[in-house]
Amino acid sequence: xxxxxxxxxxxxxxxxxxxxxxxxxxxxxxxxxxxxxxxxxxxxxxxxxxxxxxxxxxxxxxxxxxxxxxxxxxxxxxxxxxxxxxxxxxxxxxxxxxxxxxxxxxxxxxxxxxxxxxxxxxxxxxxxxxxxxxxxxxxxxxxxxxxxxxxxxxxxxxxxxxxxxxxxxxxxxxxxxxxxxxxxxxxxxxxxxxxxxxxxxxxxxxxxxxxxxxxxxxxxxxxxxxxxxxxxxxxxxxxxxxxxxxxxxxxxxxxxxxxxxxxxxxxxxxxxxxxxxxxxxxxxxxxxxxxxxxxxxxxxxxxxxxxxxxxxxxxxxxxxxxxxxxxxxxxxxxxxxxxxxxxxxxxxxxxxxxxxxxxxxxxxxxxxxxxxxxxxxxxxxxxxxxxxxxxxxxxxxxxxxxxxxxxxxxxxxxxxxxxxxxxxxxxxxxxxxxxxxxxxxxxxxxxxxxxxxxxxxxxxx
Amino acid sequence: xxxxxxxxxxxxxxxxxxxxxxxxxxxxxxxxxxxxxxxxxxxxxxxxxxxxxxxxxxxxxxxxxxxxxxxxxxxxxxxxxxxxxxxxxxxxxxxxxxxxxxxxxxxxxxxxxxxxxxxxxxxxxxxxxxxxxxxxxxxxxxxxxxxxxxxxxxxxxxxxxxxxxxxxxxxxxxxxxxxxxxxxxxxxxxxxxxxxxxxxxxxxxxxxxxxxxxxxxxxxxxxxxxxxxxxxxxxxxxxxxxxxxxxxxxxxxxxxxxxxxxxxxxxxxxxxxxxxxxxxxxxxxxxxxxxxxxxxxxxxxxxxxxxxxxxxxxxxxxxxxxxxxxxxxxxxxxxxxxxxxxxxxxxxxxxxxxxxxxxxxxxxxxxxxxxxxxxxxxxxxxxxxxxxxxxxxxxxxxxxxxxxxxxxxxxxxxxxxxxxxxxxxxxxxxxxxxxxxxxxxxxxxxxxxxxxxxxxxxxxx
Numbered sequence: 001x002x003x004x005x006x007x008x009x010x011x012x013x014x015x016x017x018x019x020x021x022x023x024x025x026x027x028x029x030x031x032x033x034x035x036x037x038x039x040x041x042x043x044x045x046x047x048x049x050x051x052x053x054x055x056x057x058x059x060x061x062x063x064x065x066x067x068x069x070x071x072x073x074x075x076x077x078x079x080x081x082x083x084x085x086x087x088x089x090x091x092x093x094x095x096x097x098x099x100x101x102x103x104x105x106x107x108x109x110x111x112x113x114x115x116x117x118x119x120x121x122x123x124x125x126x127x128x129x130x131x132x133x134x135x136x137x138x139x140x141x142x143x144x145x146x147x148x149x150x151x152x153x154x155x156x157x158x159x160x161x162x163x164x165x166x167x168x169x170x171x172x173x174x175x176x177x178x179x180x181x182x183x184x185x186x187x188x189x190x191x192x193x194x195x196x197x198x199x200x201x202x203x204x205x206x207x208x209x210x211x212x213x214x215x216x217x218x219x220x221x222x223x224x225x226x227x228x229x230x231x232x233x234x235x236x237x238x239x240x241x242x243x244x245x246x247x248x249x250x251x252x253x254x255x256x257x258x259x260x261x262x263x264x265x266x267x268x269x270x271x272x273x274x275x276x277x278x279x280x281x282x283x284x285x286x287x288x289x290x291x292x293x294x295x296x297x298x299x300x301x302x303x304x305x306x307x308x309x310x311x312x313x314x315x316x317x318x319x320x321x322x323x324x325x326x327x328x329x330x331x332x333x334x335x336x337x338x339x340x341x342x343x344x345x346x347x348x349x350x351x352x353x354x355x356x357x358x359x360x361x362x363x364x365x366x367x368x369x370x371x372x373x374x375x376x377x378x379x380x381x382x383x384x385x386x387x388x389x390x391x392x393x394x395x396x397x398x399x400x401x402x403x404x405x406x407x408x409x410x411x412x413x414x415x416x417x418x419x420x421x422x423x424x425x426x427x428x429x430x431x432x433x434x435x436x437x438x439x440x441x442x443x444x445x446x447x448x449x450x451x452x453x454x455x456x457x458x459x460x461x
Numbered sequence: 462x463x464x465x466x467x468x469x470x471x472x473x474x475x476x477x478x479x480x481x482x483x484x485x486x487x488x489x490x491x492x493x494x495x496x497x498x499x500x501x502x503x504x505x506x507x508x509x510x511x512x513x514x515x516x517x518x519x520x521x522x523x524x525x526x527x528x529x530x531x532x533x534x535x536x537x538x539x540x541x542x543x544x545x546x547x548x549x550x551x552x553x554x555x556x557x558x559x560x561x562x563x564x565x566x567x568x569x570x571x572x573x574x575x576x577x578x579x580x581x582x583x584x585x586x587x588x589x590x591x592x593x594x595x596x597x598x599x600x601x602x603x604x605x606x607x608x609x610x611x612x613x614x615x616x617x618x619x620x621x622x623x624x625x626x627x628x629x630x631x632x633x634x635x636x637x638x639x640x641x642x643x644x645x646x647x648x649x650x651x652x653x654x655x656x657x658x659x660x661x662x663x664x665x666x667x668x669x670x671x672x673x674x675x676x677x678x679x680x681x682x683x684x685x686x687x688x689x690x691x692x693x694x695x696x697x698x699x700x701x702x703x704x705x706x707x708x709x710x711x712x713x714x715x716x717x718x719x720x721x722x723x724x725x726x727x728x729x730x731x732x733x734x735x736x737x738x739x740x741x742x743x744x745x746x747x748x749x750x751x752x753x754x755x756x757x758x759x760x761x762x763x764x765x766x767x768x769x770x771x772x773x774x775x776x777x778x779x780x781x782x783x784x785x786x787x788x789x790x791x792x793x794x795x796x797x798x799x800x801x802x803x804x805x806x807x808x809x810x811x812x813x814x815x816x817x818x819x820x821x822x823x824x825x826x827x828x829x830x831x832x833x834x835x836x837x838x839x840x841x842x843x844x845x846x847x848x849x850x851x852x853x854x855x856x857x858x859x860x861x862x863x864x865x866x867x868x869x870x871x872x873x874x875x876x877x878x879x880x881x882x883x884x885x886x887x888x889x890x891x892x893x894x895x896x897x898x899x900x901x902x903x904x905x906x907x908x909x910x911x912x913x914x915x916x917x918x919x920x921x922x
Contacts, residue, residue: 033760068808090779096676159777186681199681204778213742215893216556219661219863220647222793223763224754226747229788230766237698241693282673286687286818293685302684306781311768312789316490316550316620317665317790319864320767320892327690328773330780332683345852357747365778402680404778421769432676432782 003450004144007134011443014134015117017047018442021126022104022119028064028087028159037155042151047133052140053151061163062156068174071140072148076324078460080150080453081177081416083406084129084184085157088121089431096433106439111189111427116436119154124430127437128183128445130360135449144450146457150177156357157184160204160366168413175338178460179379180410181452183445185400185422190440193391194268195383196420198298199373199407201333201370203307203342207350208361209235209325215311218321226357228325229310235353235360236265236327239303243289246303247386248349253428254336258299267294269396288352298399302332327434328365332401339367339405368405378459379419385459386421386451391443463603464911465669467687468595471555472904478508479903482547482587483565483580489620497614501547505614508591512598514612520632522624525616529635530603533609539921540609541878541914542638544867545590546618549582550892557894567900571774572888577897585891586852588898589644589883589906590614605911607918611638618645621665622828622867629762629874633687639921640840641871642913644906646861646883651901653731654852656844657881659759659860660868662794662831664803665767667812669822670786671694674778676772679782687818689786690771696814696821697788700764704750707764707792715797719760728755728859738886759860763793783914789826793862800828800866829866832879839920840880846920847882847912851905882913 007014012232025039039218041058044067048056053069054399072079090099099105104119117127131393133149139145154164168175185196211228212221241247258266277285287296298304310325331346333339343364354360374380375397375454387395400420407418423445429435468475487501488494502519505528509517514530521605525548533540552562560566565580578588593612613636615625629636646657665675672689673682702708719727732755738746748757757763771786773779794800794808804825815821836858848856861881867878884906890896 015463029779030775090775091678092773092775092778092779106594158779202680202780204780211743214890214895215554216741217863217892218763218765218767219663219793220758220792220861220887220891221741222765222791222862223757223761224745224746224748224862225741226745228767229769230701231747233694233697233766233769234701236691236694277821280677280682280686282672282686282818284687284817285685286692286816287685295683297681302679303691304679304683304688304782305694306679306779306783307771307774308690308694308774308786309770309774311766312551312553313768313770313787314551314553315489316551317789317791318490318553318619318767318892319663319665321765322767325769327773328778330679330683330778332680355747356745357743359744400681401683401685402678426681427674430681431678431779434675437753439899 003138003446005146006138006142007443009447014446015439018115018127019104021130022117022122023102025102026087026155027090028156029090037064037087041067041113041155041300043224043456044086048151051133059167061167063163066167066281067153068151069330070150071145073145078456079150079177079320080456081150081152081175081180082132083180083182084132084153085125085155086153087155087158088126089124089158091120099436109141109436111398112438115439117439118296118434118436120435122435123424123428123437124435125157125184127442128424131183131445131449133443135446138446139453145453152173162366164252164406165409170407172414175414177401180414180416180418181458182404182418182420183422184404185420186424186428187422188270188396188398189425190444192396193387193393193400194396196400196422197373197375197397200401200403201337201339201368202330202405203333203346203367204330204365205343205346206365207329210323210359212323215323215392218319221321221453225321226355227321229322231355231358232310232325232327235350236305236352246299246301248345250345251342255301256336261444263295266298266399267292269294269398296304297401299450300338303329303335305329333370335370335371339369343367353371363406368403369408371407371411373417373420377417378416379456381448382452382456382459383419383421385455386448389451403440464605465908466636467599467603468507468904468907475907476900478740479588479591480565480578482591483578483583484563486563487548487616488551489617490551495884498525498548500672502528503615503627503828503896505547508594509612512594513601520628524624527628528610530612531611532606534606535609538608539917540611540638541592541917542611542636542641544641544643545593545614546586546616547614548616548619549587550585550619552581554894559895565659570897572886573899576900578900579895579897581896583896583898584889586618586645586897588903589885592644592903592906594908596907599907600911601913602764606914608914611636623827626870629870631876636875638877640917641875641877641879643865644883645865646881647885647889648883649731649857649859650886653857654848654854654858655859657861657883658834658858660832660837661862661864662798662800662829663788663791663864663866664807664828665791665826666804666807667824667826668790669790671784671820671874673784677782679780683784686782687816688782689819690783691788692816692819693771693788697766697810699814706746707762709806710740711806712803715794716762717797720882722758727759727860728753730755730859758862760795762798764790764794793864794831794906796831796833798831800830804828828870832872834878834881838878840878840917843913843917843920844882846916847909850912851909878902
């Protein structure tokens, strides 16, 4: 197959281009990187043009633009819509990176003996969406593109994809396709390939607790005036009971109790608890009573504080009773839990448990619905076949704990089940310092994607 | 009395000198201000020399220096040792200051209709110790200094006075005196003058909770791995029960239950709850069940979180399950509670309540013992007489919630009961943004201090 040969001959070029993209600090959450995010959009546009796409366009939205491009080889052939995002998570805390987050370096790791690119966004999602651009280039250069292709690469995935819904609604014709293909998830390992068939939803909240109208001296007022940090800690602690069940009234109402058979099937995925704990350097796991780790991260909703701050956090000591304390709290949701409904339940509950000595403000930040991918579609069969070809093994279907809120949007608005063909590993430290993406995963991904197109052409007809 | 006239004639000069001192950002907690702290020590030295002190010396310690100076008019006359501190609290958060913390401005407030100097350290303690330098100058210039005087002005009060104990122990002869006079507290108001006769002790701790060895993606790992912020919140919440009693075993063992008569006496101090709440803009008070606000801040120990941080605290959202979470926690202590013993009780308890899924590190920061000042001493009688002369009213003895850890050091090492003759107001926002000190309080303080010397000469003989 000429495509495979082309990919192998151009590995160095493919890697260097990715490194150039990774040098752009396109952090969508922080306005100070605005210019860089826009520069990343331009980079995507140029790379689509160079790869051979037509009608390439940086589509403006109320936020960061969505880059579109397409190649229609034959109106009667099946069409693959590729989704990805060029924005990245903030790199904080910078001091925990072994090398600067926007100066990519290649280093070997235990999981990546052939090397991995270390940089913010390497796995999530630049390294993964760029595989599609390169697979497309390879198919174009070798005249082996078997399906029509459309690209939709956005710049606000890490901040909730706020403008994607209206873009999708307004461009249904333009985005018409037979399948939507997304590489923004992980697989179990290169030896145990897997395809994600479930994603959790997300409701992300910010809370602010106000005590006195100004910071006070904790000696003069301590003991008589509510300390917003102490109160916030009490409120957060009360959100989970001693079994790590979430205590928000109504929170579990729509959570589906899955059958024991289904759970048994799910638990067949390889999981080495000792190794899992060793890699994280923890002595004990911690989660909802009555469920395994695979269940806790796959089919059960959770509540995590993603950030907390208040009072004096500098060097040394300051005896302050602060005016305010803040936290960012997110809940991972499972199918049927509506993220807007959960946000409202959270808000009502959090306000109701505040003592009268403080004021509480709850701001829903962003959210997304959970998604379940059917395994009997043409797209899934093509993905399975591509993985079998590339890896020599049948893919295991897995439920992933993370969220790609837009998957359910595509299901609703475009009527397309997403195929979640991701090549990262759980140990790639996405959203963390020292994020990296395996060089071999990158090349294997490009090859698998090209194979997907071949199989989809057949499976869809 | 010539002294009083001198003070009134030199008000402008006295105020301008204080403003110069307040411009020096002598923040002892933060190493980046080291040069400024040393500059403040030099300023104190120069001002003592100009006011007429002998043997003025910047005494080196393992930390910031202690400025000493004296004037011995007659070896047989009583000697007053003045203690104060030239270091200040950190000014964070800067954005909440209406004017820059080290650019003093004079503005009128509700409590200070004749104006107050706004600057970090204006009330705590630059504006207050400098009154002693100016009262001394006035007595020298008018040949009315009736007692010997010694100054000991340190630069580490806001970080625990770590090097004062060894200085005091090594300089017992040099510091020999009949009374130690300190202005680092507040009074009820200019209309209701008071003298502080009790101070709480302090045990200040920093805690660190570590979950996984790196920041994780809260989707991939959330629900399966202990989140150190959630755990820290649960641990902090558990330190107080539903009645706001502290749950650390043994914490109350040495707390004296004061008689109902004593408590009734204490509660006679003027306290307007509606006004107190209004000034802080709070709807309800919050404290230990069974005690009044005056008791909660005066005779009962407390526990406050002074700072908390962990995870992502920037703009926008980051779905991180962080590796670490931190808090600064301090306890105000009452007489007989030993701060070192309490620090140990806290540490043992906090470590014992940590679940096995996290690691906990507790670092005792600094501390100090509580103090009670007898009201039957020559010093106290002189202070009462000075206030009666200056304000036309008898001072009310009060217990203050704050800590001046070194008061008990002076009692133990020098055998001197401190006289806590402070002129700040509780509303002066010490340790907070917009700290200020009343201009009238400053001048009245200088006058009262000079009167103290007159009365102490008589009371002590």
